[in-house]
Amino acid sequence: MNQNPPxxxxxxxxxxxxxxxxxxxxxxxxxxxIGKGSxxxxxxxxxxxxxxxxHCMAGLDRPTRGEVFIGNENIARLPEKAVTxxxxxxxxxxxxxxxxxxxxxxxxxxxxxxxxxxxxVDRAVFNELTxxxxxxxxxxxxxxxxxxxxxxxxxxxxxxxxxxxxVFADEPTGALDxxxxxxxxxxxxxxxxxHGQTII
Numbered sequence: 001m002n003q004n005p006p007x008x009x010x011x012x013x014x015x016x017x018x019x020x021x022x023x024x025x026x027x028x029x030x031x032x033x034i035g036k037g038s039x040x041x042x043x044x045x046x047x048x049x050x051x052x053x054x055h056c057m058a059g060l061d062r063p064t065r066g067e068v069f070i071g072n073e074n075i076a077r078l079p080e081k082a083v084t085x086x087x088x089x090x091x092x093x094x095x096x097x098x099x100x101x102x103x104x105x106x107x108x109x110x111x112x113x114x115x116x117x118x119x120x121v122d123r124a125v126f127n128e129l130t131x132x133x134x135x136x137x138x139x140x141x142x143x144x145x146x147x148x149x150x151x152x153x154x155x156x157x158x159x160x161x162x163x164x165x166x167v168f169a170d171e172p173t174g175a176l177d178x179x180x181x182x183x184x185x186x187x188x189x190x191x192x193x194x195h196g197q198t199i200i
Contacts, residue, residue: 005072007166007198008057009033013066015052026052029066034166039192039199051096051170054200058091058168059083070166088117092159094169098151100143100158106150107139110157119162129157132187149180156184160191166198167191 015027027049034040042050055061056068059075068076070090075083087093100109110130114121130136133153143151152172159167169188173181192199 004036005069006033007036007038007071008200009069010053010057010063011067011069013053013056013063013068015049015056015061016064027056027063034198034200036165036198037192037196039189042200054093054168054170057200058093058166059087060093088113088162090165092162092164092167094152094155094159094167094172096170096172096174098143098155100151100154102143105140105142106135106146106154109143109154110139110161113158113162117162125163126161129160133157148175149177149184152176152184156187160197163195164197166200168200 009032011031013027013030014025016023016025018024030053042053044050052061056063059068059070063076066076067074070086073086075086078086100106101112104112107130110126111121127136130139133156135150135153135157138146138150138154141150143154146154152175156169156172159169167188172188173184176184188199191197
């Protein structure tokens with residue numbers, strides 16, 4: 001039997017929004033474990049709770065009830081400062097709306113998480129990422145000067161730059177044309193196979 005913990009998991013996760021008299025149950029008693037190095041798609045209709053589930057699993061939102069693990073660490077029981085540390089060290093997140101800072105260049109956006117964490121930039125990793133994602137000639141551009149696909153690739157590079165164990169990508173191809181979206185998914189699959197990263 002495999003004793004290794006999953007990359008991330010939730011047990012009996014429930015997230016409720018709204019008031020007690022008008023609750024909106026976004027995630028209802030979900031239990032799931034994601035294996036290390038796997039490439040996993042969370043699928044369902046619009047409004048079914050996919051983004052809320054991913055936000056809870058990544059430590060961006062707190063569950064109403066249930067447990068959330070990154071590796072062996074139950075982040076649902078940690079104080080906010082400790083959750084921030086786990087997110088910074090172990091989690092990458094690609095937001096549906098990119099969430100790039102408009103005043104920073106593409107390069108500055110990609111390197112921002114390392115700067116905030118006080119970590120040294122590995123230029124070889126940076127060059128490999130930006131070359132693989134076709135961003136080398138766009139690094140000095142601000143988000144407003146980039147297409148939607150380019151902005152999404154910057155967001156992916158930012159999520160990957162700290163070499164996180166788990167990368168969550170919330171509808172990463174939603175704003176992209178089919179060819180660009182397929183290329184991005186193929187890139188994420190390669191990261192999972194070649195680098196052992198867990199991609200959700």
